[in-house]
Amino acid sequence: MILDNYRATWETEETDALRQHAREFIAREVTPNELKWEENHQVEREFWNKAGEAGLLCASIPEEYGGGGGTFAHEAVIQQELGLAGDSAWHNGVHSVIVAHYIYQLGTEEQRKRWLPGMASGELVGAIAMTEPGTGSDLQAIKTRAELDGDEWVINGSKTFITNGTHCDVVVIVARTNEQPGGKGLSLIVAETKDLEGFERGRVLDKIGQRGQDTRELFFTDMRVPADNLLGGVEGKGFIQLMQQLPQERLILAIAGASACEGAVRETIRYVNEREAFGRPLLGFQNTQFVLAECASETLAAKTLTDHCTGLHIEGKLTTAQASAAKYLASDLQSSVADRCLQLFGGYGFMREYPISRMYTDARVQRIYGGTNEIMKLLIAREFKLD
Structure with missing residues (x-):
C-alpha cells in the first residue's frame, strides 16, 4: 500500500525504538480499555502513573527535569501511534506537549523543578x-x-471544555491581571489543585465524540494561589506567551489528525478484505477501491505535510502559518476520511463496538479546538499581504 515504507526525514533509530515501545504499550494498556473509558468518560488516574513508568510522558522535556530528554520528534511518534490505534481518551498531547512546555519554555527555574518531574x-x-x-x-x-x-x-x-479536567493536579490558567484592554491584560498563573480552597470541578461534559477523554468545567471562587505561581514571573504577557506556544499545539493536533486518517484507512482495508457482499469481498467492488484509493492518497499528503512541518519545528523554523495550514488540512481530512471509510462498513459502521464509529465522532472536534479552522485560514492568509 502507498502508506507502507514511508519514513519521515527526521526519524532516527531512537525514534524507531520509541515508536515500537509506544505501540506495544498502547496495545497492552490503551486499546483494551477504550470502551470502558468511554463509559466512564475518563481514563483511570493510575493510568497516568503507568504511562510515566513507561517513559511516555514529557518525552521532549530535558532529563534534568525528569523528562525523556528528547525532541518534538519523540512526542510526534507517540502521538502517531495513538492516532493509528484510534485512541482519543488519553490526551497525553495536552499534558506533555502543551502544559509541560508552557512550564519549561516560560517558567522560572524554580517552577520547572517544582512541577515538571511530577x-x-x-x-x-x-x-x-x-x-x-x-x-x-x-x-x-x-x-x-x-x-x-x-x-x-x-x-x-x-473555564469550560478543559481537557484532563477530572484528574488535573497542575492547571495553567489564563486570567486577566490588569485593566489594559484585550490581550495586554492577560497573564498565565499556575494552580496546584490538591486541597485548594475555591477550586471546583464542574460537570463532566457530555460530548458526541472523544467520550473517553475527561473534559470538565472548572470554577474559581476567591481561589488563592501563591504570587510565585505567576508563570515566568511576568505579568501582562500572557497573550504573547500563548501565541508563542500555539504553533506547537496546532502541530500536534495536525499529527493526530493525519495519523487518525491512516488508522481509519487501515481499519477499513482490513474490514473490506474480510466482509463479503453479493458473493465476493467488498474490496472487489470498484467503488470500494476508488474510495480507499482517494482516502489513502489524501492521507499520504497529510502525513507528508505534517512531517515536513515537524522537521521545520525540530529545527526551530516552523511559522504560525505553516502550523495553521497543517492543522487545518489534517483535521479537515480526518473528518472526511473517517466519514467515507465508515460508509464502507455499512450499518456496522454505526455501531459503537466498531472502532470506525469512534473515529468518525472523535474527528469532528479537531476542526474546532486549538483554534477553529476558520481562524487557521485567517492566520494563513495574513502572509498573503505584500510589504
Whole structure:
C-alpha cells in the first residue's frame, strides 16, 4: 500500500525504538480499555502513573527535569501511534506537549523543578484553562480575573471544555491581571489543585465524540494561589506567551489528525478484505477501491505535510502559518476520511463496538479546538499581504 515504507526525514533509530515501545504499550494498556473509558468518560488516574513508568510522558522535556530528554520528534511518534490505534481518551498531547512546555519554555527555574518531574512521572496531571463559556477562540475576551493580594493571587472566574479536567493536579490558567484592554491584560498563573480552597470541578461534559477523554468545567471562587505561581514571573504577557506556544499545539493536533486518517484507512482495508457482499469481498467492488484509493492518497499528503512541518519545528523554523495550514488540512481530512471509510462498513459502521464509529465522532472536534479552522485560514492568509 502507498502508506507502507514511508519514513519521515527526521526519524532516527531512537525514534524507531520509541515508536515500537509506544505501540506495544498502547496495545497492552490503551486499546483494551477504550470502551470502558468511554463509559466512564475518563481514563483511570493510575493510568497516568503507568504511562510515566513507561517513559511516555514529557518525552521532549530535558532529563534534568525528569523528562525523556528528547525532541518534538519523540512526542510526534507517540502521538502517531495513538492516532493509528484510534485512541482519543488519553490526551497525553495536552499534558506533555502543551502544559509541560508552557512550564519549561516560560517558567522560572524554580517552577520547572517544582512541577515538571511530577508531570514526567505521572504523579501530576497537567491541564490548561483557556476557554470560557463566552469566549471560544477569542482569547482576548477572557473575563477570569486574578488580583494580587499581598503574596497571593485571588482568582475568580470559570473555564469550560478543559481537557484532563477530572484528574488535573497542575492547571495553567489564563486570567486577566490588569485593566489594559484585550490581550495586554492577560497573564498565565499556575494552580496546584490538591486541597485548594475555591477550586471546583464542574460537570463532566457530555460530548458526541472523544467520550473517553475527561473534559470538565472548572470554577474559581476567591481561589488563592501563591504570587510565585505567576508563570515566568511576568505579568501582562500572557497573550504573547500563548501565541508563542500555539504553533506547537496546532502541530500536534495536525499529527493526530493525519495519523487518525491512516488508522481509519487501515481499519477499513482490513474490514473490506474480510466482509463479503453479493458473493465476493467488498474490496472487489470498484467503488470500494476508488474510495480507499482517494482516502489513502489524501492521507499520504497529510502525513507528508505534517512531517515536513515537524522537521521545520525540530529545527526551530516552523511559522504560525505553516502550523495553521497543517492543522487545518489534517483535521479537515480526518473528518472526511473517517466519514467515507465508515460508509464502507455499512450499518456496522454505526455501531459503537466498531472502532470506525469512534473515529468518525472523535474527528469532528479537531476542526474546532486549538483554534477553529476558520481562524487557521485567517492566520494563513495574513502572509498573503505584500510589504
